[in-house]
Amino acid sequence: MQNPQKPSRVLIIDDDSVFQMATKLAFKGIYEIRSAYNGDEALAILRNQAVEIVLLDIQMRTPDEGLKLIPKIRDLDPDLPIIMTSGMTDYESVREAMRLGASDYVGKSLEQEELLHAVQRQLENQKLKTRNQQKDFQARLEHKTHRLVGNSPSILALRKVIDKARASSFNVVITGETGTGKEVVARQLRKTLEDGTLEPFVAVDSATIQSTTAESQLFGHEKGAFTGADKSTKGIFEEASGGIVYFDEVANMPLSIQSKLLRVLQEKEVTRLGSNKPIPLDFRVVCATNRNLEEMVSKGEFKDDLLQRISVIPISIEPLRKRQEDIPELLAHFSKKHGRPDLKWSDDAIQCVRTYTWPGNVRELGNLVAFVITMAESNEIEISDLPPKFREGLRGSPAVENGTHGKSLYEQVADFEKQVLGRELESSQGNISRMALKLGMDRSHLYTKLKEHGLQSSRSAQKKSE
Ligand SMILES: Nc1ncnc2c1ncn2[C@@H]1O[C@H](COP(=O)(O)OP(=O)(O)OP(=O)(O)O)[C@@H](O)[C@H]1O
Numbered sequence: 001m002q003n004p005q006k007p008s009r010v011l012i013i014d015d016d017s018v019f020q021m022a023t024k025l026a027f028k029g030i031y032e033i034r035s036a037y038n039g040d041e042a043l044a045i046l047r048n049q050a051v052e053i054v055l056l057d058i059q060m061r062t063p064d065e066g067l068k069l070i071p072k073i074r075d076l077d078p079d080l081p082i083i084m085t086s087g088m089t090d091y092e093s094v095r096e097a098m099r100l101g102a103s104d105y106v107g108k109s110l111e112q113e114e115l116l117h118a119v120q121r122q123l124e125n126q127k128l129k130t131r132n133q134q135k136d137f138q139a140r141l142e143h144k145t146h147r148l149v150g151n152s153p154s155i156l157a158l159r160k161v162i163d164k165a166r167a168s169s170f171n172v173v174i175t176g177e178t179g180t181g182k183e184v185v186a187r188q189l190r191k192t193l194e195d196g197t198l199e200p201f202v203a204v205d206s207a208t209i210q211s212t213t214a215e216s217q218l219f220g221h222e223k224g225a226f227t228g229a230d231k232s233t234k235g236i237f238e239e240a241s242g243g244i245v246y247f248d249e250v251a252n253m254p255l256s257i258q259s260k261l262l263r264v265l266q267e268k269e270v271t272r273l274g275s276n277k278p279i280p281l282d283f284r285v286v287c288a289t290n291r292n293l294e295e296m297v298s299k300g301e302f303k304d305d306l307l308q309r310i311s312v313i314p315i316s317i318e319p320l321r322k323r324q325e326d327i328p329e330l331l332a333h334f335s336k337k338h339g340r341p342d343l344k345w346s347d348d349a350i351q352c353v354r355t356y357t358w359p360g361n362v363r364e365l366g367n368l369v370a371f372v373i374t375m376a377e378s379n380e381i382e383i384s385d386l387p388p389k390f391r392e393g394l395r396g397s398p399a400v401e402n403g404t405h406g407k408s409l410y411e412q413v414a415d416f417e418k419q420v421l422g423r424e425l426e427s428s429q430g431n432i433s434r435m436a437l438k439l440g441m442d443r444s445h446l447y448t449k450l451k452e453h454g455l456q457s458s459r460s461a462q463k464k465s466e
């Protein structure tokens with residue numbers, strides 16, 4: 001990428017030393033020049049030095065040496081601007097040069113003005129291209145980071161609602177238990193702008209807007225508005241202008257702040273502290289909560305008129321336990337996100353995870369994957385790789401009563417556990433300390449387990465061996 005501090009480096013590839021000299025003179029103080037007098041020299045320079053643009057003579061040692069060089073330059077750098085130059089206007093060659101990937105053509109003349117313009121134009125195009133690529137990269141990254149994974153009927157319905165809400169400009173309230181993906185949904189509500197970027201999104205934790213600094217946080221301030229205001233600062237609404245202000249856990253917003261928010265929503269303008277000039281703004285408010293705001297209104301804890309304003313489009317997200325069919329896809333998604341796309345979740349492990357109640361919803365599932373990736377010794381994830389709370393949940397759960405051998409999953413896990421313990425007991429010749437160490441278990445827990453499985457004769461064996 002180009003460094004704005006440094007002049008761009010131009011490589012002139014031309015066997016004509018007079019043209020080289022004249023161009024150097026014309027570009028002096030504007031660009032840094034490198035010279036090559038034939039194709040081999042040019043390639044050697046391009047391989048070893050950063051060059052931002054190339055001026056390439058069509059005719060050198062042979063009439064088409066310049067043309068033949070184009071694909072070789074393209075191999076080294078597919079994006080490097082190449083301006084063809086020629087003393088003779090041979091349109092056939094120019095067409096061929098363009099076909100091979102040249103960016104522009106300038107006929108040689110004593111006046112270098114046209115050449116200077118062409119170089120400037122190409123460098124500007126290049127800058128724009130880089131900027132667009134960066135934007136594109138950011139948009140793709142954003143899309144990847146905040147993907148809404150799942151294909152359960154409730155997620156499919158949710159996607160439809162999101163699409164409709166996105167197309168409108170109404171305020172939205174998203175409800176759902178903790179970790180269900182409220183912020184993911186809020187981010188999906190951003191419209192894509194004409195240049196391919198997403199509209200602004202400013203997330204605010206509603207509880208952190210403090211009365212003393214609220215006005216400045218929300219509306220911004222001018223330099224000198226109060227002690228310590230050493231520069232003008234935009235407030236939340238101004239930052240989000242043209243996009244979305246996301247108030248996370250809006251139920252925690254103090255009543256005094258609720259009044260201020262209501263006023264901004266009514267007036268659609270803000271006045272920075274220390275200024276008397278209102279700034280008209282265009283933004284949309286998306287609020288999230290896991291509480292029942294109507295109930296809060298009836299208790300006087302939330303302003304009724306604010307609720308009316310913010311909840312034009314209510315969106316609710318189902319807890320994960322009610323859309324278990326999303327779990328396999330989410331497991332794969334988080335495995336990939338944590339850099340382990342190779343992780344294979346056995347059917348039993350998936351079944352076991354599906355029966356869990358997921359109080360922390362998708363966030364908790366992401367944590368489970370992180371845990372498993374850290375602890376598991378192979379890429380095949382079995383029930384034994386899951387933390388105990390997932391296995392505990394299996395006991396008596398009707399969802400797991402259809403084990404493959406007519407046994408419930410819990411019974412199958414218990415059988416497996418017994419098998420492992422029996423085998424280890426034998427191989428450690430009843431040495432409980434060694435066995436506990438090997439299995440990474442607490443000794444007293446191991447005793448209990450052995451007893452549970454009717455393997456307690458080991459205790460006497462263990463006594464003998466210790
Ligand atoms: N459907 C989904 N697909 C992919 N990732 C998801 C999905 N839902 C949630 N997540 C991920 O789970 C985590 C929690 O999501 P998010 O922060 O949006 O939840 P939340 O409802 O806002 O939680 P809280 O109430 O605690 O603020 C994030 O890492 C998010 O990327």
Ligand SMILES: [Mg+2]
Nearest residue numbers: 182183248288
């Ligand atoms: Mg959240």
